[in-house]
Amino acid sequence: MADFRPKSEFLAALIERGYLHQCSDLEGLDAKARAGELIAYIGFDCTAPSLHVGSLLPIMMLSWLQKTGGKPVPLMGGGTTRVGDPSGKDEARKILSIEAIEENKDGIKRVFSKFLKFGDGKTDAVMPDNAEWLTKLNYIDFLRDVGRHFSVNRMMSMDSVKLRLERDQELSFIEFNYMCLQAYDFVELNKRYGCIAQMGGSDQWGNIVTGIDLGRRMGTPQLYALTSPLLTTASGQKMGKTHSGAVWLEADMCSPWDYWQFWRNAEDADVARFLKLFTFLPMDEIARLAALGGAEINEAKKVLANEATALVHGREAAEQAAETARKTFEEGVAADTLPTVEISAAEMDAGVGVLTAFVQAGLVASTGEARRQIKGGGLRVNDAPVADERGVLRAADLRDGAIKLSLGKKKHVLLKSK
C-alpha cells in the first residue's frame, strides 16, 4: 500500500488525508472510482437519537465520495438495531422499541442532510434501512439461500471471534449471527443499488470481508472493503467526549458554541490530523497551518473550530461562536452571545443564592458540587472568585443586564432576569 499511487480523486483524497486504514483491493477500487462507478455504503446504528463526533469520520468519507463523483449510501441499521449489536462486550444492551428506533432514525437523517445531497441523480445519496429486507427474512429460507454460504470454520478464525474464544469469553449465537446479517446487507445493497464497496471503522474489517465473501458465493460482482483508522486523541483518549458527555452533531443536543469549543480545545498534536479529517480545507492550507508552532498553533485551532462548526451548524453559527470566543477569551468581556439562563424578575429581586444560581445555570450538578468548587476556587461571579457560599446575587450585580457566572476558565453562563 505504501507504494500505491491512486489515480482516482477519491482514493487520492482519502489517502492523503489519512482516512485509509485497510483496503481489500486498492487497484480495483481505484479503477471503479476513476470510472465514476463507485457506489459505497456505511452502516449506522439507530441506538441514539442523533450522531456524535465519533461518527463524523465515516460521514466525512461518504461526503468525500460524493464530492469526487461517487454515490454514497448511508445505511440505517433499523433492522439490526432491533436485535442489538452485542459486540460492545459484556454490556447487555437494552432492546430498543421500534418507535424509539424510528425516532432515532429521523434524528440521524437530519445530520446526514447537512453533509450529503440526497435525490435520484447519479451521485445523489440514498438512505435505505436494512429493516426493509431483514425483517422480512424467513429463517428457513435464509438458512437455505444465504446461511449455507457461511463457513463456520472461517468465521472461527476471524479476530473478533478468535480472540473471544481464546480468552474464554462468552460469544452469543446472536453475536455470531450479527456479521451474517451485515454480510447479507452488503449483498442486498449490491442487488438494490449496485453498491460495490463497504466502508467502516477498522473494527468492521472482518464483517465487511465476510460480506465480500458472501457476495462472491452468491454471484455478485467483485465487492470491496475499505476501513478507516480507529480514532483516538493524541493522548489516547476516545474521541468526542467532554464533561457533558458525547459531542452531538445536532444544535439542540450540543450548541454550536460548545461544538466550536470542543474543536478549539483540541490537543496540539491532533490539530493537523483533525484539519485533514474534519475539514474540507485544501491540503496546502492545512500544511501552512500545521507548520505553526508554539502558541501560534492556536490560530490553527481556531480555523479547525470554524471549519468543523461550519460543516455542522453553518457558517454563520460558526462565526458567531468564534466572535463569542474572541470577546470572552481575548478581550475578557462578557459576550452577550454566551449561553444564557433566565430567571424571573421576582426571583432576582428577592435575591438568588450563589449555590442555587450556579446549579440553575447548569454549571454544577448540585449545590454540594458548587460548595466544593468554591473551596477549590473554581467559581466566579462577574469574574470575581466566589468566597462565601452563602452569598446572594441581586439585581445590583447585573452588568449590562446580566450576571456572568463562570466555572473554571472556560465555562461561562450569563444569568439574566426577565
Added chain:
RNA sequence: GGGGGAAUGUCCCGAGCGGCAAAGGGGGCGGACUGUAAAUCCGCUGGCUAAGCCUUCGUAGGUUCGAGUCCUACUUCCCCCA
C-alpha cells in the same frame, strides 16, 4: 439437573474484622504552570443553604442497640460436574 462463586458509591474497575458516607485506582471536574494545548504537581469526586439531617452496597424479608458485612428466599451473571 447437581455443585461452587459473584453482584459495592447508578461513569468504570475494585477493597471492605458487625459501628461505614464505605480503602485504592481509572475517568471526570477544579487549581497552579502555560497558549482556552500536552506533560507535571495539588485539591475535589452521594443529596440537602449543611457543626446537623437524609438516601446509598442486586431484590425482599429476618437476626442484632447497630448489617455492605450474619441468616432465609428470590433475581441476574460466571465457573465446574452431568
